[in-house]
Ligand SMILES: O=C(O)C1=C[C@@H](OP(=O)(O)O)[C@@H](O)[C@H](O)C1
């Protein structure tokens with residue numbers, strides 16, 4: 427969490443003048459958009475991606491695929507939002523890919539590069555060089571790829587693609603990140619022998635994200651056996667096959683809905699998120715039950731999800747292993763609750779955009795809070811907070827968590843709120859519009 431304090435722009439987080447009552451249109455899912463781009467690049471025919479998320483992580487993904495020869499044309503969707511036409515071509519190097527600090531880009535693309543013809547070099551933000559990539563690098567090597575990583579198991583690296591990859595059986599320890607598994611599965615239909623992946627680690631975080639990978643692979647025509655179907659636990663099998671071009675409309679990013687639903691909870695107000703899917707693999711769907719346990723209630727109708735705060739915020743004891751992405755905002759809500767919270771199962775958050783456990787504890791405590799790090803999570807005792815600077819360590823979810831605290835605490839100043847551009851560039855406007863009770867942003871029909 428060390429290298430981010432150079433940014434000094436401060437955003438005064440608005441306090442909530444009253445209970446919020448707003449409809450907030452949340453842009454598309456990062457995880458769905460970036461998986462869809464990879465699958466479309468592997469397809470045998472062009473595809474459409476409607477209402478994709480346009481943010482730093484997804485633009486990095488699109489630009490990286492373009493660098494390997496994929497055509498991505500950006501058009502306006504007559505039904506609202508954007509529509510990207512993806513025209514797959516023979517993947518090739520030489521190319522240089524900037525992964526920024528996007529886990530999806532740095533993990534999902536080395537397997538794609540292994541299928542490209544020519545060298546593909548990967549670089550990224552300073553933090554990206556600290557995030558683990560060993561699960562992807564070691565597995566690709568075992569499956570036949572040539573990779574120069576100076577023995578680091580991390581960036582920078584060059585994948586010397588040969589135009590095809592043998593594939594076969596491999597064991598992976600993905601306890602650091604579920605993205606190791608998703609990365610290999612997403613490209614596996616294109617491996618000559620497909621893939622049999624056995625997870626050997628002690629724990630496997632973010633299972634909903636792996637289910638999302640399997641679901642999207644199947645919808646693109648891949649044949650996948652997965653533990654979620656009651657098969658052998660910890661083993662995924664993907665048969666070699668062609669993939670279909672899809673016409674896919676991206677769901678709203680439910681993890682990015684977290685701060686807005688949190689606003690309903692902590693102000694005792696009401697927020698509606700249009701387009702909330704009835705069925706989804708997104709981990710953010712768990713917010714319905716998690717925030718209900720913290721004192722709110724919800725209604726899921728054709729209009730979307732309406733979440734209503736109950737006037738008091740209850741502390742939460744929960745294992746967030748499957749939904750770690752939600753932890754920063756939940757921690758902020760917990761700091762405003764009327765009882766202690768213990769969030770566990772999220773040791774892997776130390777490997778995210780920043781060490782999120784250390785950063786949350788430090789920054790909430792700087793505002794007068796009482797947060798301690800445990801071995802695999804956080805213990806949060808609510809105490810009266812005061813204003814101050816909340817450092818964000820170039821972590822979008824630290825910034826949105828700080829905004830939640832700012833609703834109830836005067837004088838919270840968020841350093842570099844623009845870091846929300848990683849997945850939600852519109853965040854400051856959506857937030858102030860919500861507090862003004864403004865209408866939904868245009869673009870989503
Ligand atoms: O596959 C994905 O789209 C993601 C998987 C998760 O990663 P980890 O398993 O590393 O937590 C999640 O936190 C990340 O934001 C997105």
Ligand SMILES: C=C(OP(=O)(O)O)C(=O)O
Pocket residue numbers: 527528529530751778779823849
């Ligand atoms: C962990 C996250 O991102 P990444 O895809 O960079 O891992 C996140 O968005 O919370």
